[in-house]
Amino acid sequence: MPKFYITTAIDYSNGDPHLGHALEKVGADCIARYRRLRGDAVHFLMGMDEHSQSVVQAAATAGVTPQVWVDRMADTFARYWRELGCSHDDWIRTTEQRHARTVTALLERIQQRRPDDLFVAEYEGLYCTGCEEFKQGAQIVDGRCIEHPTLELVPRKEENHYLRLSAYRDRLLTLITSGEFAVEPAIRRNEVLRLLESGLQDISISRVRQPWGIPFPGDAQQTVYVWFDALINYLSATGFPEAGYERLWPADLHVIGKGITRFHCVIWPAMLLAAGVALPRRVWAHGYVQWEGAKMSKTAGTAVSLEGAIARYGGDALRYFLLREIGFEADGNFTWERFDARYTADLADTLGNLVSRSLAMVHRYRGGTVPRDRTGYATPLEAAARRGLTAFAAAMDHVTLNEGAAQVIELAARANRYVEETAPWKLAKDATKAGELDTVLANLARTVARLAVLAAPFFPAKAEEIWSLLGAPQPLAAVGFDQLEALNVEGQSVTKPPVLFPKPRNDLLTAQRSVT
């Protein structure tokens, strides 16, 4: 049973999660659930990044200590991920002792192995005495800090610890080009390769005057720079440097957003190379959720609240929509209209209706017991199902989650056509057609069962509900992908179907649409 260690980016603790965070967690969870279905020993890590300077500010604004603040944020995030059905096996927070221990250990290992890769140098930048921070880029407008436009920015020098990132350029180029360290999708790999080709600068990895952090080993004046600290979380969760951390490490897949590709595909592997620790096998950088075609922004009032999006049809429906419509590669657009359309067409009318009519007919015509198919399932629906299973696996293996979701609904649509083709209600009126009716009902029940299993990575709770309607002796989680082709549900007592995906009234939806 191969292990599969999958991680998501840890989230900054400076504000509530939104749809963008949700896409990443749900996508990673979908992959994790799919790998479990394929029989891997999955270890799925999520967590929180709690050391950034913005945390200190947010806490101060709220009038609480940083620790109280991050505890609060961690609870909030964890609550949302629970509502969305995330099946993570571990939850790491960078304020935890186990993380600090690993950060320290990794730095010490670099100090021992490659002492030349760590050095002290001066950083010189523009310092705002109002913020007590260095400023750069968009934070400077007209030569002044945007927070304190009445104050002069003063040039200031600071001594920092640096990592000799430049030494790893060639090594990284080779590793990425060869695929040994896979950066995906291709557009992100190309970006990283071009960055590498243009050369690397050394980076500073420590800060002074920022006590909310992990002490830099051997220099009590400094703390570890938050990015350097945060990246290590993936390793911390394995128990490094304790013996046995290799049971999980290296990570098989880091799921991240496209905005932090550089950190994960250049800095992180360089850190590991310096420390002599194995590199993760693969990084997948997904795109962003846009709102009405534009970047989501809280200040512009265009950030859809996760609460509202979950409240509309429940967490499962939101998962499905994000993965089917936004996808996990390029940017995608969220609108209430598209959400409503997908929910209605795919979940309610196609899948929900198929489950409803199939189980209802088993009840009406066979007293609720799935009959036996005496033809050996030699039907067009079976042929379509076999093709569907192959296409589903191919899509999921390539992390084209939207295509995987499409395959699930397509199989349900094919089953709906099968119902029309065979017209069970006509067969039921002719006693000589009893065998044919058995075949149709058995095929439909088996298809519904398969759909429950295939849908579980996308909407686990509803899939579980469908599965339970079928009266199977074993739990859904016990079914492996290999068993799906020959899945046998004959003789099972099915429950009369409830409405799985109720369609809300249109006037209510219109009212909700105005609320972001």
Next chain:
RNA sequence: GGCGGCGUAGCUCAGCUGGUUAGAGCAGCGGAAUCAUAAUCCGCGGGUCGUCGGUUCGAGUCCGACCGCCGCUACCA
């Protein structure tokens, strides 16, 4: 500025290494059916495949230019 991507039916998008009359889903219109959440199924789309050139027997599919969007451009101290 540099590098890269995108621009295909009202909407969301498929179209791999160039080759029959350019496809799917949704929406819309017409019809059938009644097992089912008034759900389902069937039929109907003639879109200059952003624009203009070029290569080729033949180009959404390759090359060039242009127009319009977008991404990355390095320690956001």
